[in-house]
Amino acid sequence: MALYSKYRPQDFQQLVGQDHIRTTLLNEVKVGALAHAYLFTGPRGTGKTTTARLIAKILNCTTRDENGDPCNTCEFCTDITESSLIDVIEIDAASNRGIDEIRDLKEKINFAPTRAKTKTYIIDEVHMLTKEAFNALLKTLEEPPEAVYFILCTTEIHKIPDTIISRCQRFDFKRIPVRTLMTRLNFIAQKEGIEAEDTALEMIARHVEGGMRDAIGLLDQLSMEGKLRTEDVQMHLGITSHKTIEDFLDVLEKQDLTKALRMIEEVHNEGYDLGTFLREILASLREKMMQAIQNNSDPHIWLEMITRFEEARAMLRTTVIPQLPLEIAAIKICHAQGGNGAAITNAKTATVTTKSTEKKVIPKEPEIIEATSKAQNEEEKTAKKLKDEIQHEKVDANIAENWKRVLEHVEPPSLRRSLTDAKVTEEPNGELTLSFRSNFHKNKVDSNEGRMKIDKVIQHIFGRKVIYMCVLDTTLPTTTAKQEKPKAEEPAEALHSEESVKSGAGNLLDQAMEMFGE
Ligand SMILES: [Zn+2]
Numbered sequence: 071m072a073l074y075s076k077y078r079p080q081d082f083q084q085l086v087g088q089d090h091i092r093t094t095l096l097n098e099v100k101v102g103a104l105a106h107a108y109l110f111t112g113p114r115g116t117g118k119t120t121t122a123r124l125i126a127k128i129l130n131c132t133t134r135d136e137n138g139d140p141c142n143t144c145e146f147c148t149d150i151t152e153s154s155l156i157d158v159i160e161i162d163a164a165s166n167r168g169i170d171e172i173r174d175l176k177e178k179i180n181f182a183p184t185r186a187k188t189k190t191y192i193i194d195e196v197h198m199l200t201k202e203a204f205n206a207l208l209k210t211l212e213e214p215p216e217a218v219y220f221i222l223c224t225t226e227i228h229k230i231p232d233t234i235i236s237r238c239q240r241f242d243f244k245r246i247p248v249r250t251l252m253t254r255l256n257f258i259a260q261k262e263g264i265e266a267e268d269t270a271l272e273m274i275a276r277h278v279e280g281g282m283r284d285a286i287g288l289l290d291q292l293s294m295e296g297k298l299r300t301e302d303v304q305m306h307l308g309i310t311s312h313k314t315i316e317d318f319l320d321v322l323e324k325q326d327l328t329k330a331l332r333m334i335e336e337v338h339n340e341g342y343d344l345g346t347f348l349r350e351i352l353a354s355l356r357e358k359m360m361q362a363i364q365n366n367s368d369p370h371i372w373l374e375m376i377t378r379f380e381e382a383r384a385m386l387r388t389t390v391i392p393q394l395p396l397e398i399a400a401i402k403i404c405h406a407q408g409g410n411g412a413a414i415t416n417a418k419t420a421t422v423t424t425k426s427t428e429k430k431v432i433p434k435e436p437e438i439i440e441a442t443s444k445a446q447n448e449e450e451k452t453a454k455k456l457k458d459e460i461q462h463e464k465v466d467a468n469i470a471e472n473w474k475r476v477l478e479h480v481e482p483p484s485l486r487r488s489l490t491d492a493k494v495t496e497e498p499n500g501e502l503t504l505s506f507r508s509n510f511h512k513n514k515v516d517s518n519e520g521r522m523k524i525d526k527v528i529q530h531i532f533g534r535k536v537i538y539m540c541v542l543d544t545t546l547p548t549t550t551a552k553q554e555k556p557k558a559e560e561p562a563e564a565l566h567s568e569e570s571v572k573s574g575a576g577n578l579l580d581q582a583m584e585m586f587g588e
Contacts, residue, residue, distance in 0.1 A: 072287075072290060073258060073262065073286050073287075073289060073290040074283055074286045074287055074290065077254075077258050077261075077286060078120055079117070079120055079124070080124075080127075080140075080142050080147075080151060081124065081127075081139040081140055081142060082095070082096055082124060082137070082138075082139050083137075083139060085117060085120065085121065085124070086117070086246065086250055086254050086282065087116070087117070087244065087246035087247065087250045087251075087280075087282065088116070088117050088121070088243055088244065088246075090244075091121065091241045091243065094241070095121075095124075095125070096137060096138045096139075099128055099134070099138035100138055104125070104128070104129065104219070105238070105239040106211075106214045106218070106219055106220065107211050107214065107219070107220040107221075107222070107237055107238040107239065108122075108125065108220070108221045108222065108238055108239050108240075108241065109196075109222045109223075109224070109227075109230070109234070109235060109238035109239070109240045109241070110122065110221065110222065110223045110224070110240075110241050110243060111223075111224050111225070111227040111230075111240065111241070111242055111243065112225070112242055112243025112244065112245075113225060113243070113245055113279065113280055113281060114225055114281050114283070114284070115278070115280075115281030115282055115283030115284050115285075116243040116244065116245060116246060116280060116281060116282065117243055117246075117282060118194075118223040118243055119160075119192065119194055119223055121241075121243075122192045122221040122223060123150060123158070123192070124140065125190070125219070125221055126150055126155075126158045126190040126192065126219075126221075127140035127142075127146070127147050127150050128140055129186075129187065129188045129190060129219060130146040130147075130150070130155070130157070130158075130186040130187050130188060130190075131144055131146055131147050132144045132145075132146065146185075146186055155185070155186060156184050156185060157183040157184055157185055157186040157188065157189045157190065158186075158189075158190045158192065159175075159189070159190070159191050159192070160192045160194065161175075161191065161192065161193045161194065162194050162195060163193055163194060163195045163196050163197070163198040163199045163203075164194070164195040164198045167198050167199060167200050167203065168193070168198065168199045168200070168203050169200060169202075169203060172199065172202075172203040172206050172207060173206075175191065175206070175207075175210070176206050176210070179210055179215060179218060180215055182217065183217055187217070188217045188218070188219055189217055189218045189219070190218075190219045190220075190221065191218070191219070191220050191221070192221045192223070193207075193220070193221070193222050193223065194223045195223070195224065195225070196222040196223060196224045196230065197224045197225075197226045197227075197229035197230055204231055204234060207234065208231075208233055208234060208237070211234065211237040211238070212237065220238075222234070222238060244280070245279060245280020245281070246280045246281070246282050247280070248272070248275045248276055249275075251274075251275035251278065251280075251282065251285050252268075252271050252272060252275045254282065254285070254286075255271045255274065255275065255285055255286070255289050256271060258286060258289060259271070259289065259293075259298065262293075263296055264289070264293045264296055264297065264298055265296055265297045265298070266289070266293070266297075266298035267298060267299060267300045269300045269312075270292075270298045270299060270300040270302075270303045271289075271298070273300065273303045273304065273307060273309055274288045274289060274292075274303060274307075276353070277307050277309070288303075288306075288307075291306075292306055307346070308341075308342050308343040308346050309342075309346060309350065310337055310342050310346075310347055310350065312354075314333075314337065315347075315350050315351060315354050316354070317333070318330065318333050318337075318351070319351070319354060319355070319358075319375070321333060322375065322400060322403050322404065323371070325403070325404040325406075326404070327400060327401060327404035327405075330400040330403075330404065331397055331400060331401075334393055334396045334397055334400065335393065338392065338393050344386065344392045344393065344395075344396060345383075345386055347396075348379060348382060348383050348386065348395075348396065349383075351379055352376060352379055352380070352383070355372050355375050355376050355379065356372075356376065358372045359372035359373065359376065374403070374406065375403055378399040378402050378403050379396075379399050381395075381398075381399065382395035382396055382398065382399040383395070385398070402519075405519055405522075406518065406519075469494075469496050469502070472531050472532055473494050473502075475531050476489075476524070476527050476528055476531050477489060477490060479527045479530070479531065480523060480524055480527050481523065484514070485514060485515070485520055485523060485524070487511075488510070488511035488512075488514040488515050488520070489504075489511075489515050489524065491506050491507065491508055491511035491512075492504035492505060492506050492511070492512075492515065492540070493505045493506075493543070493546055500536075500537075501536070501537040501538065501539065502536060502537070502538040502539070503538070503539050503541060504538055504539065504540045504541070505541050505542075505543040505546060506540065506541070506542055506543065506546075507542075507543060507544055507545075507546040509542055512540050512541075512542050515540055516540040
């Protein structure tokens with residue numbers, strides 16, 4: 071017998087992780103106010119069908135205890151445990167979309183129960199029903215016969231018609247917390263005489279995303295000769311060790327790109343699933359972020375990394391090279407050096423001083439944003455200081471000539487193309503205004519990464535810093551950029567049309583080109 075069936079809760083005391091539902095239901099039993107139709111929604115394996123069966127027991131048990139729990143010894147209780155009570159009808163709407171079953175239901179709904187006090191219909195995956203089946207169901211829900219009860223279960227509530235939802239009492243099943251899952255797994259392991267390593271149990275509990283059924287299933291499947299070993303769980307789930315994750319984040323924090331890229335390659339070569347790897351990275355980063363907030367230190371560096379890896383996760387679904395999204399994320403994080411990177415490094419050591427007099431509490435979301443924008447303010451201040459210093463310098467007479475040389479030296483070519491899009495005007499104070507006709511090119515130049523690279527070249531050519539402002543000017547003639555562009559790059563430019571930019575293709579192409587130097 072599978073461990074999951076063996077340890078399926080047979081009364082409400084054993085039901086784990088859904089306390090709010092247990093309390094409400096047992097109260098309804100006490101006052102004799104059970105509804106005729108329930109709708110259970112929530113992630114897979116969180117106890118929906120189990121609870122449905124418990125309700126069926128409560129409805130039919132001959133000797134309920136004082137809490138309202140079923141006795142589990144009377145003939146109805148034992149038959150329901152064994153799924154052999156004819157008056158409890160379980161329908162799986164996923165098979166054949168429930169067409170035959172609902173027709174059958176319509177025909178027999180008015181017949182009295184065969185043996186038990188009531189007839190209970192448990193419809194699993196109810197969102198799979200056809201429109202016709204839903205309509206038939208709706209009719210019976212509007213006027214259910216006295217002895218008939220419905221429990222509808224679904225993982226996808228948004229697919230259930232409102233007319234159905236409004237006629238049911240709805241319960242939302244929650245993902246079961248990792249700690250709760252571990253306690254239950256530990257209990258079962260002890261009962262079964264399985265020697266389970268704590269880290270192995272934790273890996274399972276984290277992997278199943280709150281589903282008890284999957285958790286117990288994995289414990290069952292991965293225990294060998296009375297042992298559950300971390301190594302086996304790790305191999306089976308494709309989980310990289312916690313240490314690898316920590317090492318990887320450590321390398322990124324130190325902005326050691328070469329090492330980071332090598333680690334990605336290693337993880338990939340060892341056959342680990344990079345999607346799982348990414349998920350673990352994000353989980354670990356989230357913990358670090360929360361910890362930073364609790365310690366009143368700035369979570370900015372972790373926020374930045376989370377953003378990059380979330381981008382990677384989105385890209386992972388469509389990429390043909392599984393390592394590529396991770397590599398791009400690593401490059402972006404490590405290249406945040408200088409411009410944005412300096413802010414990150416500073417922010418890491420700085421504490422949020424404005425809050426230091428208050429009690430240490432976990433700030434709510436707006437405060438996290440406040441912390442981030444604080445770091446940005448620091449950047450702005452530095453920029454302003456720089457601006458003031460330069461303002462008094464003499465205006466460079468041959469700025470136009472020098473700008474051409476800047477264009478020649480800016481790398482990579484994709485950034486050069488974007489910069490070429492700009493019309494350069496010199497302001498009386500010596501600052502430059504770069505007017506772009508395309509928002510795409512403006513954003514590329516005006517990004518932290520773009521500015522960092524351009525500033526380097528400007529410093530080299532002009533021998534000093536030059537302040538420039540990027541503006542969008544759609545009234546510019548479209549020929550401006552093309553005239554100045556080297557002929558050889560014309561075909562690639564075609565890919566930068568507004569359309570490809572909208573679809574995101576331009577962006578991806580740029581990222582790829584930056585990586586491989588075209
Ligand atoms: Zn009973």
